Amino acid sequence: MGRRPVHVVGRVIVGLLALALTGCAAPAAPADSALSLGSTAAAAPVALTASATAAARTAKIYSIRTTDATKGVITVIGTLSPAPKTGTRIPLHQWIPSARRWQEVAHGYSSGTSVTIKTVQPGSVRTYRIAVGPQAPYAAAISPMISFKHYVWRGIFKKGLLATGGNATPQFNIVPPKEGPRRAEADLLADKGGYVWGEVNSTGCSFVRNWLGNLTDGTVRTSLHNGRRR
Template sequence: MGVRPFIGLVVGLSLSVSLAGCAAAAVPAQSALSLQSSQTDAQAAAPTRTVKVTSIRTTDYTKGTLTVAGTLTPAPAAGSRVALQRWSSTAGWQEIGHATPSGGKVTISANQPGSIRTYRLAIGPQSPYAAAASAPTGFSHYVWRGIYKKPLLASGGTGHPQYNVAPPSEAPRRAEAEVLADKGGVVWGDVNTAGCNWVKNWLGNITDGTVRVSLLNGSTVRGSVDMAQETETWLNRQILGVNRLRLQVADVKSGYGPQVATDSMLLCTN
């Protein structure tokens, strides 16, 4: 009879130990849940690469060279390709140039026609970094072009005026013309200069007397020069905001009337 209580005590202790073991087994499971949560947070906070445009400018106004500089943080692997992209409303982002960065800095140049466009720098994915691009940057890219790339808006004058623009087959730059009139006459041509900043005119007087060449914005004279017989000169002016510029040649004193050869360029975004 005295043995049964002892056996009950042993059984009770064994049950307590078993239950305690079960309770202790729950602790690793809680740790595993905490570890999974930490891994999820780490994945959400994956490292990112920052790309930034630091400068954008026209470095050659004749060739139309656009140069964009930027930084990449952190620096990409050696030999990485960084693209200069231009936005198109129909095709999206298009690459117009690329270069290999030096450390975290990159400079890319591309020859482009005059334009007002939006640009960015972009790099593809490199573990552990996803693909990255800079914020879009708008820029007005001015380039020299022939003044007759766009047709004359009008021409006229007095004394049988002739404003003869050289055809593309003879003057592919679309910059050359010859203007003439009878003795005492005037000849003029109106040019579309919307989107342009400067005009430069080389002038050659091939008549037998003095002529006056003028640039006009409506009735306002923007520049004027008198040229003696068989002389050459330049007439250059800033024309920002002038949408219709008149090039005019008038006879001052000659034997058979004004006759001037011109080679004219505009600095434009179009």
């Protein structure tokens, strides 16, 4: 009776020792594992590379429009997904046909998935895109190109008058740029019973806006004439 407990305890200790040795021996035999699972071990880095390549960011011009036709301001709103780090510099590129290359004309800073970029440009029809640089694990991204017609108000009197005339002391006075930067104001004066006229060079203008006001205490007749020669 006294030996049986000792014999059982001894077996338990041996069993624990065997388990401990087995547990320590498993990771200590990488050579055997490599031999039996060689193809699987070699494929692991390839799988990691594929997953890294799959991480992609997209960029897109959501909106582009002229927001100030007098100054020539273009406002571009872009979307970036996934969102880059807040404050990431996002350039706006414009295609220059004469140089056959892209040129950065402005930039903005990201806020979440959005970026707003403003630039002052002359009237034109150009192609634009936005871009975002690489940020691990994402590679650089460039938006699809978009063509945009940008109209800028040049002022009806920016080119000056081609000719003026009338009778009874006619005067056609264009307001100078410092007083009227829009180049759209002029004073037409003549004595009572007289008249004044002026010919404006509107070549290249897509449209002309006119506002006529009578600042005298009498009756004035006004008219506009399209003098395009056929």
